[in-house]
Amino acid sequence: xxxxxxxxxxxxxxxxxxxxxxxxxxxxxxxxxxxxxxxxxxxxxxxxxxxxxxxxxxxxxxxxxxxxxxxxxxxxxxxxxxxxxxxxxxxxxxxxxxxxxxxxxxxxxxxxxxxxxxxxxxxxxxxxxxxxxxxxxxxxxxxxxxxxxxxxxxxxxxxxxxxxxxxxxxxxxxxxxxxxxxxxxxxxxxxxxxxxxxxxxxxxxxxxxxxxxxxxxxxxxxxxxxxxxxxxxxxxxxxxxxxxxxxxxxxxxxxxxxxxxxxxxxxxxxxxxxxxxxxxxxxxxxxxxxxxxxxxxxxxxxxxxxxxxxxxxxxxxxxxxxxxxxxxxxxxxxxxxxxxxxxxxxxxxxxxxxx
Numbered sequence: 001x002x003x004x005x006x007x008x009x010x011x012x013x014x015x016x017x018x019x020x021x022x023x024x025x026x027x028x029x030x031x032x033x034x035x036x037x038x039x040x041x042x043x044x045x046x047x048x049x050x051x052x053x054x055x056x057x058x059x060x061x062x063x064x065x066x067x068x069x070x071x072x073x074x075x076x077x078x079x080x081x082x083x084x085x086x087x088x089x090x091x092x093x094x095x096x097x098x099x100x101x102x103x104x105x106x107x108x109x110x111x112x113x114x115x116x117x118x119x120x121x122x123x124x125x126x127x128x129x130x131x132x133x134x135x136x137x138x139x140x141x142x143x144x145x146x147x148x149x150x151x152x153x154x155x156x157x158x159x160x161x162x163x164x165x166x167x168x169x170x171x172x173x174x175x176x177x178x179x180x181x182x183x184x185x186x187x188x189x190x191x192x193x194x195x196x197x198x199x200x201x202x203x204x205x206x207x208x209x210x211x212x213x214x215x216x217x218x219x220x221x222x223x224x225x226x227x228x229x230x231x232x233x234x235x236x237x238x239x240x241x242x243x244x245x246x247x248x249x250x251x252x253x254x255x256x257x258x259x260x261x262x263x264x265x266x267x268x269x270x271x272x273x274x275x276x277x278x279x280x281x282x283x284x285x286x287x288x289x290x291x292x293x294x295x296x297x298x299x300x301x302x303x304x305x306x307x308x309x310x311x312x313x314x315x316x317x318x319x320x321x322x323x324x325x326x327x328x329x330x331x332x333x334x335x336x337x338x339x340x341x342x343x344x345x346x347x348x349x350x351x352x353x354x355x
Contacts, residue, residue, distance in 0.1 A: 050163075051156055052201040053164060056340075057340070059161075062339055064346055065098075066089075066100035066342075067323050068101060069085065069092045084114045085140050085141075089150050093163065096346065098162050099164035099165060100165060101322075101342055103115060105117075105127070108127055110189060112143065114141060115141050116170070118177070127172070144190060144194075148197040164203070165199070169216065170207070180253070184212065187219070188215055190205065192219065204224045204225065204289060204290065207225075207227070210257050213227060214286060228294075229276075229292070230270075233270060233273055234297070240264060249262060279291070292320045293319070293320070293322070297321075302332070309338055320338065322342035324349075327348065331352070
């Protein structure tokens with residue numbers, strides 16, 4: 001099968017998405033999707049002058065997306081703000097990023113907070129802490145509400161536009177969610193926070209988990225979605241184990257959309273794809289706005305990168321890659337036709353954007 005051709009939907013077309021996620025423990029109820037769609041239409045009219053995801057992707061690309069705000073930094077670089085914090089988002093926007101990326105987790109009492117992993121540096125699981133306890137342990141961690149409020153302050157159509165967010169729904173780790181029950185709860189909670197903030201057209205939610213994206217779509221269908229892929233997800237289990245140093249255990253995933261799922265040690269629970277076509281087909285089935293690819297995926301076959309991007313575009317989706325911090329690589333992906341690039345070096349990325 002050539003790059004860009006669509007895989008068969010027979011693996012995925014089992015039941016409608018809403019039916020998949022109308023299960024006990026999931027916050028989706030009959031009628032919710034219709035009600036939230038009506039609310040979103042009202043918000044869209046009220047924010048007609050705001051800068052939107054559609055506006056950003058309508059400009060000549062690729063444009064820069066600030067990784068974790070203004071770049072990966074846990075404190076090793078004192079000249080830059082800590083990643084995934086309000087100062088990091090503010091810096092990313094001030095440096096010219098139209099969109100910044102962040103990661104979200106869920107506390108014990110149901111607050112959606114911004115942090116890369118679902119456990120702290122001492123391996124305390126965030127879902128075992130209330131918001132107050134988390135604030136005492138790590139006061140720099142903001143809520144998603146606060147992050148969206150910061151984005152709203154920059155959101156405007158004037159100049160080149162700004163104030164957009166890419167919110168990654170992190171699949172819970174086996175260590176912190178051994179029963180595999182928290183993923184759809186986190187997805188639903190996050191998109192509801194986005195809708196309440198009136199930011200449904202300023203945010204893309206992304207995830208490595210198609211299950212979480214399906215839950216997000218069933219809860220707030222107007223929030224755009226992006227399916228992520230890491231290069232490891234295209235490798236056989238023995239190679240994943242070799243590269244990560246962790247055991248790979250195949251699992252039966254509830255609402256797994258017919259894909260092969262595995263746990264990698266105590267840290268990851270992800271689907272594997274037999275080919276890049278299966279990944280693209282899954283994103284298409286989920287109604288994704290864009291795909292979000294690890295830069296190593298197209299770099300494994302650089303002569304086919306443009307065809308891969310053209311195939312994604314041919315299905316009506318955008319193409320984004322992460323994480324690119326080198327001018328030569330940026331130019332390679334620009335030539336391949338990608339629409340946006342996630343970067344740790346926002347000033348560099350902004351300088352390389354088309355005028």
